[in-house]
Structure formats: C-alpha cells, structure tokens
Amino acid sequence: MGRPRKFDEREVVVAARRQFNETGFHGTSVDELSRATGLSKGSLYGAFGDKEGLFRRVFDDYCAGTDEGAASRLEGPEDEALDRARDWLRTTARSTDPRGCLLAKGTAELASENPAVAARANAAYTTLLAGCRGLIEQAQRAGRVDPGADAAALGGVLLTTQRGLEALGRAGVDPSVRLAIADATIDGIAASRPSG
Amino acid sequence: MGRPRKFDEREVVVAARRQFNETGFHGTSVDELSRATGLSKGSLYGAFGDKEGLFRRVFDDYCAGTDEGAASRLEGPEDEALDRARDWLRTTARSTDPRGCLLAKGTAELASENPAVAARANAAYTTLLAGCRGLIEQAQRAGRVDPGADAAALGGVLLTTQRGLEALGRAGVDPSVRLAIADATIDGIAASRPSG
C-alpha cells in the first residue's frame, strides 16, 4: 500500500553520520544533509521528523555500535583480555582521522543543551565502563592483573585512556606519542599482577 | 584621542568564553554574544572583527591559561610532584560542570574545519605534554617514580587521563567513579618506583 521508499534508511543514516561527524550538529545545514544523503529535504523530514530527529537517530545508531563493540571485546580467551584492551587503545591511538568519534563529538557539542543526547551518551559510557571492567576481571582471572585490584577503577582507567587518546588525536598529537601512551597504560595495569 | 571604550576587553572575553563554552561556536549567535557581553553588535565587531575573530581571541586566551596552569604545576617541591599531578586529576574528576573545558569543546567542534583553532589546540597540547613530562621527571628525581621509566610516555598518560576524565564528566559519569580512576592512574604511575 502506498508508494514504496526509494532509499535504504540505514544507508541514509550512515551518510548523515558522516556529515554530522565532520561538521557537527549546529555546523551542518539541512541542505548539506540533503546533499550528503541524496534525499530531498521533504523526504528527510518525512522520514526523520526534523534535523534533531535525524541526529538522534544517527547518534542512537552510533551508540548501539559502541555498545556492540564493548560486548565483542569481551569475547575470546580470558588470558588475552589485556591484549584485546591493548589493541583497542592502539587502534584509537593510531587513528589519524581528525573527525574522530561521534560519541565524543556529539557529547561535547550537545550534552549540555539536549537531555536526550546526554542520556544516550551516559548510557553508552555506562555500557563501555561495564565492558572495560569485564576485560579487567577476565585478566584478573587469568592471572594477568592483580586479583586484589579494583576492577571497576582499572576498567575506568581503560575507558578514560581511550577517550583521552581520542581527544589527543583530534588535537593532532603525534600517533607515535599516542601509541606510547596506550602501551604505558596497559603496562601499568599489567604491572600490578602478583607475579611481576 | 577619541572616545574611550566603555568596556574592559578582558571582561568581555571572559563573558564571551562562558557563552561559547555553553553553546559552542556554531550554536552561539552574535546576538547571544551581544547579550552575554553587554556590548552592542557594532562594538563587538569594532573590537574583534567578526564572530570568528572573537572566538579566536577567546580560545587563545583560554589556551594561554592552560599553558600557565601547566607551568604552575611544575612549581613546588619535587617530591610532591606526584601529589600535584593527583590534585590536578582529582580536580578534573570532581568537576560537575557539564560545559567542561573550552579547549576540549573547541577542538572537538572546530579543529577539523578551522586550521587556526587546530594549530592553537595542538600547541596547547604540546605545552601540556611537556609540563606533564616535567612532573614525571620531578617525581623520578625525587624517587617517587622509576627513574628508568619513559617520562614522556608517563607524562602522556597523565594528560590523556585528564582529557579522558573531562570527557567522562561531560557525559555525566559519576564523580566518585572518576575520582577512583584518577587515583588508580596516579597509583599505577607511582607503583613503578624502585622501592615499591
């Protein structure tokens, strides 16, 4: 019934994400979104309500991706948990994309003025924190981290470092410096293990 | 010669900073800046050229402040360097101001589209990194940190953690969690000292 849509909503969301990620929310006009997605303004409004609705959809999808990433990092042998953490930090450290992560950029720009964005961001961070704690607990069970250490705090250190590396990357700090930071953080977490 | 200015430029810059910090660059209109500073648009344009000029001035001043903070953190007994670092992180961790730091917010919003902002931000981070490394070196000389450790990397850990705590704060992560992260990071850095 009715005329079918000519576009794939997920593709549109991805295209819009790219645009928002590059120029932010207030820095992006609906015309630019229209160009980036290939949809006319009318279709955009028909599908997403308004500019904020589109952003919310983009942001929600992105956060769902970070939730998923946190879960996937928990999969694998427990004695490699720290290696997975290291890989995660190193990947962030290596990135030279100045646009960076939409969660960081969106939170920085909108959290203080948009409660929905703030709430979604907070939920994303809660999930990330839980995932990081899980990684530490795996490493503790595998004897790679002092079992007496505060897993929540060390997990927080992991997440904080990842967010910090993201910030440094956006500011153009040299990737080799960031890699050294990533390694030093993981080494510090591992150094608390009983045998070392 | 000529009519004297009725306003104090520094006060105007501070007021404009508050506004930019709250609503970002693209999210702030010149009318809002006019209201926030108490200056009419004509005076604002006369004094700062245009909106971007005002932002640049605000951003430069803010970065000069962070430069100064980095330097002041180096002052004091070397065997208390790590305590000063801890205080710095704890202060960031405790902050409940959702607007956060203008260096972080400005870099996130504008670094990828405004070379001048990107350059100033990069310089600020370079200075911060050097200051953090200095703190670690002081702690090393005082025997509080393993003298064989890479001071640049550990300094980087310090800065990265501070930036990450800032990001977590903006996302509304509980201050007690952030405090535990700050302490765990400092403890990790201190744990590498030879005697402990």
Added chain:
DNA sequence: CACATTCTGGACCGTATGTTCAAAACGGCG
C-alpha cells in the same frame, strides 16, 4: 570652545536556515 577621532547603539541588509506544503509520481490491490 571647536575640532578630530574614536566608540556606541541599533536599525538595516542580504542571505541562509529549518520547516512546511501542495501537487505530482508511484506501486499494490480490487
């Protein structure tokens, strides 16, 4: 006091913005 110079407030301008709308286009269904 008159002049030159600078600053102030706010009206004004052209444009870009977010949003709406009516009509045309389309495909499923009887």
Added chain:
DNA sequence: CGCCGTTTTGAACATACGGTCCAGAATGTG
C-alpha cells in the same frame, strides 16, 4: 484499469543569522 495510500519533489515561507552602516555621543587636543 482506476483507486488509494504513501513517498517524492522542489518551491515557498517565515525567521534567524552574520555582518554593515551611520548618526550621535564622548573624549583629548589646539
């Protein structure tokens, strides 16, 4: 085929925006 509900399109709209302009106010100088 013709109807119906939906989507598409692009023009149109009101407003908000960044920026300009100028008449007048305020000062130091001769």
